Amino acid sequence: MRRRLLAATAALVLLVAGTLALLAYVRGADARALAGTRTVEVLVADELIPQGTPATALADLVSIQSLPAKAALAGRVTDLSALGDRVSTVDLQPGEQLLESRFERLDDLQAPGTVAVPAGLQEVSILLEPQRAIGGRLAAGDTVGVVVSMSTPATHSVLHRVLVTQVQGAPAPASADGGTETASAGSAAPSASLMITLAVTAAQAEAVVFGIEHGTLWLTLEAADADLSGTEVITQDNIHGKAFS
Numbered sequence: 001m002r003r004r005l006l007a008a009t010a011a012l013v014l015l016v017a018g019t020l021a022l023l024a025y026v027r028g029a030d031a032r033a034l035a036g037t038r039t040v041e042v043l044v045a046d047e048l049i050p051q052g053t054p055a056t057a058l059a060d061l062v063s064i065q066s067l068p069a070k071a072a073l074a075g076r077v078t079d080l081s082a083l084g085d086r087v088s089t090v091d092l093q094p095g096e097q098l099l100e101s102r103f104e105r106l107d108d109l110q111a112p113g114t115v116a117v118p119a120g121l122q123e124v125s126i127l128l129e130p131q132r133a134i135g136g137r138l139a140a141g142d143t144v145g146v147v148v149s150m151s152t153p154a155t156h157s158v159l160h161r162v163l164v165t166q167v168q169g170a171p172a173p174a175s176a177d178g179g180t181e182t183a184s185a186g187s188a189a190p191s192a193s194l195m196i197t198l199a200v201t202a203a204q205a206e207a208v209v210f211g212i213e214h215g216t217l218w219l220t221l222e223a224a225d226a227d228l229s230g231t232e233v234i235t236q237d238n239i240h241g242k243a244f245s
Contacts, residue, residue: 038068039069040069041078042065042078043063043064043076043077043097044063044095044097045092045096045098046061046094047094048092048094049062050091051089052087053088053092054086055083055086055088055103058080058098062080062098073097073099075099075100075101076097076098077100082100083100083103085105086103086105087104087105087106088102088103089104090102111166113140113166114197115163115164115165116165117199121163122200122201122205123197123200124197125195125197126195126196126198126208126217127193127194128193128194129193129194130191132217133196133218134220136169136194138167138194138219138221139167140164140165141163142164143161143164143222144198144219144222145157145159145160145162145219145222145228146159146160146162146208146217146218146220148210148211148217148218149216149217149218151215154234155233155234155235157231158211159208160222161228162198162204163198164196164197165197167195167196167197168194168196196219
């Protein structure tokens with residue numbers, strides 16, 4: 001019994017010794033491979049880092065590794081604090097070097113086909129038939145006028161220079177040069193209604209919602225040099241005397 005115990009102990013000791021020797025050899029091989037090569041330290045993801053992860057949460061998800069200088073990528077992150085309050089814009093895979101280009105501030109992230117909402121404004125969306133939205137020839141970044149027509153009857157241009165932040169339901173066709181056509185391009189009008197999002201003040205939002213709920217709403221595409229003067233509430237009493245010059 002004692003001999004078997006001694007034999008088992010000896011085998012275990014040999015196994016541990018062999019493992020340590022192997023690890024030492026591997027480490028030595030890495031050191032020999034890097035001998036004479038200029039190395040730099042890089043930050044590498046230790047595990048999958050999901051898109052949207054804030055930089056402030058990366059300390060436990062990354063580690064510092066030494067790589068040959070030629071293997072270090074340009075634009076790599078060398079100090080997590082330099083990322084500030086930015087977040088990852090893509091999933092970072094295990095073993096991937098951290099690059100500054102893969103981090104952005106939340107305020108700078110913008111979905112394709114949208115424009116940022118100016119400070120102090122809010123967004124409101126309206127569903128309009130194409131003929132009420134310039135035939136669908138709208139794109140994010142355009143400015144529009146809002147005309148409300150009531151059943152009383154009364155019609156008035158209530159808002160001007162309202163920023164369009166998104167148009168859904170009318171994708172712009174590709175142009176010959178690979179870009180997209182502008183709002184003034186001659187293309188087939190969409191057959192379905194459009195979801196149009198506007199950047200407005202709180203008071204303007206009230207006017208837009210009132211127009212949708214209690215009347216009909218039309219948008220006009222206002223060019224930068226459009227003359228916005230001379231508007232008034234149009235009724236059946238003054239429509240015939242209105243000067244259309």
